[in-house]
Amino acid sequence: xxxxxxxxxxGFLPLRExxxxxxxxxxxxxxxxPGERLMENTIxxxxxxxxxxxxEAIRMLADEGLVVLIPRRGAQVAQISRQELLDVLExxxxxxxxxxxxxxxxxxxxxxxxxxxxxxxxxxxxGKSIAEIAEKDIVFHDAIYTASGNRKLxxxxxxxxxxxxxxxxxxxxQIRDFDEVADEHGKITAAIHAKDIQAAVSxxxxxxxxxxxTIGRTLPE
Numbered sequence: 678x679x680x681x682x683x684x685x686x687x688g689f690l691p692l693r694e695x696x697x698x699x700x701x702x703x704x705x706x707x708x709x710x711p712g713e714r715l716m717e718n719t720i721x722x723x724x725x726x727x728x729x730x731x732x733e734a735i736r737m738l739a740d741e742g743l744v745v746l747i748p749r750r751g752a753q754v755a756q757i758s759r760q761e762l763l764d765v766l767e768x769x770x771x772x773x774x775x776x777x778x779x780x781x782x783x784x785x786x787x788x789x790x791x792x793x794x795x796x797x798x799x800x801x802x803x804g805k806s807i808a809e810i811a812e813k814d815i816v817f818h819d820a821i822y823t824a825s826g827n828r829k830l831x832x833x834x835x836x837x838x839x840x841x842x843x844x845x846x847x848x849x850x851q852i853r854d855f856d857e858v859a860d861e862h863g864k865i866t867a868a869i870h871a872k873d874i875q876a877a878v879s880x881x882x883x884x885x886x887x888x889x890x891t892i893g894r895t896l897p898e
Contacts, residue, residue: 695730705743706808712756713754715735735752759892761844765837765841766885768837769834773885776822778874779825779826780869780877781874783824791820792820799813799817800862807849824869848891848892851891865881
């Protein structure tokens with residue numbers, strides 16, 4: 678199937694869950710844009726399902742805040758909220774700080790190599806598409822999360838990352854100097870290699886505080 682989104686037929690989830698997952702991914706990756714109307718008939722036709730699981734999936738997305746239901750107008754993708762993004766970044770500042778502390782204490786030689794590879798891959802992505810830069814940024818931070826050795830923390834951060842994805846793209850559009858971001862990644866990596874917890878926490882907080890500053894300065898209320 679071609680179009681803005683597609684259904685994952687693997688597994689044995691209820692159909693509403695499958696439709697929900699397809700729509701959610703399309704929203705997070707901005708294949709469905711903020712403010713775009715969600716027409717049940719059109720979605721059902723594209724996904725090859727009836728309107729009932731589509732309607733149920735849209736309600737689930739509304740409960741999550743990714744969709745808004747407007748009387749007499751139907752459903753549409755929720756607009757990007759600057760305050761919501763700032764709220765998420767504030768949470769990330771604390772959780773990423775914990776992740777680098779644990780990473781300094783627990784990272785293995787193999788994980789250090791993966792972190793180095795992720796840092797280089799991000800730098801190599803500069804000049805390519807925003808989507809590719811975003812993916813390499815995710816890989817870099819995931820390398821830190823995994824090396825923390827705390828599965829529950831990784832789970833929380835991964836859930837937060839999914840909520841962040843469409844905001845991450847919007848943030849990256851505002852960046853003027855990706856080399857500066859790559860340098861920040863380099864400082865974080867060097868601190869982790871040195872097992873310098875204080876420096877690692879300082880670098881990761883500075884990294885995220887710059888994102889907060891950029892969002893506050895560039896995105897409208």
